[in-house]
Amino acid sequence: MKKPDGKVVLLGDMNVGKTSLLHRYMERRFQETVSTVGGAFYLKQWGPYNISIWDTAGREQFHGLGSMYCRGAAAVILTYDVNSLQSLTELEERFLALTDSASADCIFAIVGNKVDLTDDCALPPDENRSEKSVASCGSKVRKQVRAEDAIALYKKILKYKMLDEKDVPAAEKMCFETSAKTGYKVDYLFETVFEMVVPIIGRQKAEGPPQTVDITDYKPAKRTKSGCCA
Numbered sequence: 001m002k003k004p005d006g007k008v009v010l011l012g013d014m015n016v017g018k019t020s021l022l023h024r025y026m027e028r029r030f031q032e033t034v035s036t037v038g039g040a041f042y043l044k045q046w047g048p049y050n051i052s053i054w055d056t057a058g059r060e061q062f063h064g065l066g067s068m069y070c071r072g073a074a075a076v077i078l079t080y081d082v083n084s085l086q087s088l089t090e091l092e093e094r095f096l097a098l099t100d101s102a103s104a105d106c107i108f109a110i111v112g113n114k115v116d117l118t119d120d121c122a123l124p125p126d127e128n129r130s131e132k133s134v135a136s137c138g139s140k141v142r143k144q145v146r147a148e149d150a151i152a153l154y155k156k157i158l159k160y161k162m163l164d165e166k167d168v169p170a171a172e173k174m175c176f177e178t179s180a181k182t183g184y185k186v187d188y189l190f191e192t193v194f195e196m197v198v199p200i201i202g203r204q205k206a207e208g209p210p211q212t213v214d215i216t217d218y219k220p221a222k223r224t225k226s227g228c229c230a
């Protein structure tokens with residue numbers, strides 16, 4: 001098996017569609033999924049590099065594994081369901097801290113999936129819907145999470161990471177809405193992220209493996225009569 005050069009990780013609550021997004025991108029189809037156990041990865045050749053894309057489990061019981069999957073990640077794709085405000089809130093409350101182990105220059109993408117279930121004629125939540133607009137929306141539901149909510153989360157992430165807005169890609173560029181079911185914007189999402197991680201992976205490779213402490217060099221300190229170390 002080829003050795004991965006860099007890592008992209010999908011995080012998010014259960015049922016938001018992480019596995020489906022990866023299937024759509026890698027296998028070009030939408031198929032029934034089972035809730036992920038632990039994690040799994042695909043390898044994608046992009047330019048000179050093999051990028052591993054990690055699909056993680058959103059279920060609470062696997063939460064402890066998340067930071068292990070994020071270790072050294074060049075990008076984290078935080079995924080929510082546009083029909084569930086709770087799934088966006090969870091990204092901040094439950095998943096963001098897992099990215100502490102990611103690369104220092106890790107990039108963040110925020111992805112609202114399942115837009116196929118919503119109708120673009122939806123009005124902002126604070127406006128009353130007229131009879132006409134309800135009728136023209138048909139069976140589709142009104143989107144619960146607005147693009148501005150995702151942008152606000154992106155800005156909170158920058159604050160959490162103590163990053164300056166002018167040093168990172170703009171929020172509007174890093175917030176996506178997708179449908180794994182129809183394929184809407186799925187290629188665009190992954191390919192935008194890959195383009196951005198190529199220089200990060202290049203830097204990671206130039207720096208070599210993370211510094212380690214060689215314990216064979218360790219010499220115990222001499223003990224003095226008083227019991228202190230000299």
Ligand SMILES: Nc1nc2c(ncn2[C@@H]2O[C@H](COP(=O)(O)OP(=O)(O)OP(=O)(O)O)[C@@H](O)[C@H]2O)c(=O)[nH]1
Nearest residue numbers: 014015016017018019020033035036058114180181
């Ligand atoms: N309509 C619609 N359904 C979707 C979409 N993406 C995923 N689903 C459905 O949502 C359910 C959950 O999808 P998964 O891809 O398994 O979700 P997950 O985020 O991997 O969930 P965990 O593995 O439990 O963390 C499945 O029934 C999918 O068919 C989408 O874009 N549109």
Ligand SMILES: [Mg+2]
Nearest residue numbers: 018019035036
């Ligand atoms: Mg899954």
